[in-house]
Amino acid sequence: xxxxxxxxxxxxxxxxxxxxxxxxxxxxxxxxxxxxxxxxxxxxxxxxxxxxxxxxxxxxxxxxxxxxxxxxxxxxxxxxxxxxxxxxxxxxxxxxxxxxxxxxxxxxxxxxxxxxx
Amino acid sequence: xxxxxxxxxxxxxxxxxxxxxxxxxxxxxxxxxxxxxxxxxxxxxxxxxxxxxxxxxxxxxxxxxxxxxxxxxxxxxxxxxxxxxxxxxxxxxxxxxxxxxxxxxxxxxxxxxxx
Numbered sequence: 390x391x392x393x394x395x396x397x398x399x400x401x402x403x404x405x406x407x408x409x410x411x412x413x414x415x416x417x418x419x420x421x422x423x424x425x426x427x428x429x430x431x432x433x434x435x436x437x438x439x440x441x442x443x444x445x446x447x448x449x450x451x452x453x454x455x456x457x458x459x460x461x462x463x464x465x466x467x468x469x470x471x472x473x474x475x476x477x478x479x480x481x482x483x484x485x486x487x488x489x490x491x492x493x494x495x496x497x498x499x500x501x502x503x504x505x506x
Numbered sequence: 507x508x509x510x511x512x513x514x515x516x517x518x519x520x521x522x523x524x525x526x527x528x529x530x531x532x533x534x535x536x537x538x539x540x541x542x543x544x545x546x547x548x549x550x551x552x553x554x555x556x557x558x559x560x561x562x563x564x565x566x567x568x569x570x571x572x573x574x575x576x577x578x579x580x581x582x583x584x585x586x587x588x589x590x591x592x593x594x595x596x597x598x599x600x601x602x603x604x605x606x607x608x609x610x611x612x613x614x615x616x617x618x619x620x621x
Contacts (some may be wrong), residue, residue, distance in 0.1 A: 424607055432595065433614055439582025439607025457616040479551065490558055496549040504510025 391416045393497035395487045398435050401503050402471045410466040412481035418442075423464040424482040425455065426495065427475075434480075440464060451472070468502075475506045509533045512598050512613035518620070523550055524586040527616045529598030530579055532598040537580045538567075540573055543615070549597075555581065588620045 392415040402408040414423065425437040435475045440455045448455040456465040470474055481497040484490075511530040519525055539554040553563035558575040559615050566573065570589070575581045585592055598613045 422607070424610075432617075433598065434599075434612035436607055441606070467527065486614065489603040489606070490535075491603050493551050493554055493562065494537065494599075494610060495507045496541075 395497035399501040418485040422484040429477040510613035522587045529581040529599030535600035537601045539599040
């Protein structure tokens, strides 16, 4: 069965520094997608970055990058140059199989990031 | 931007009452998901539909919860009777078959409090 593990319940980072949020996953599928979402205190789920299992290059979206290590089954999120507005809960999620967003997403337990001035 | 609309945004109800949450998926999305978020359990998938047919509702307590899609523009999640342990934020999301990360769109959630 698919599973997502986020082992860091909470993290602190100084403004302008980089931070890595850990995520490991378990699946028997060869095809899958890995996602990171941000949930600020307002509660909405904001998509940040996506990595397909067959993508050879690590995904990047602005200050976000995904450190994808397939053999280790890890998909860590790296936020460079942290900003105060990055303070939020961050969720790693996985979708098995093809079909875009027509398959279910399974979420990890989340990491609460606090950016300090 | 296209949005998933959930109503109500907030609901406070007494234990034993029926609660109905509604979701309007994005036009053209053929898959609708219901998630529940609590501090203890995190984000749990309750049920999802593809082309209005239920695909998986194994995450949903069957005795009191029901989910339906009466038409392509409306998904409902009902709790009858409600209990205090149902207090949570309920998210609806819709999706399409585009590959990549942008296929899923989440609504703003319904914050349910059962007293």
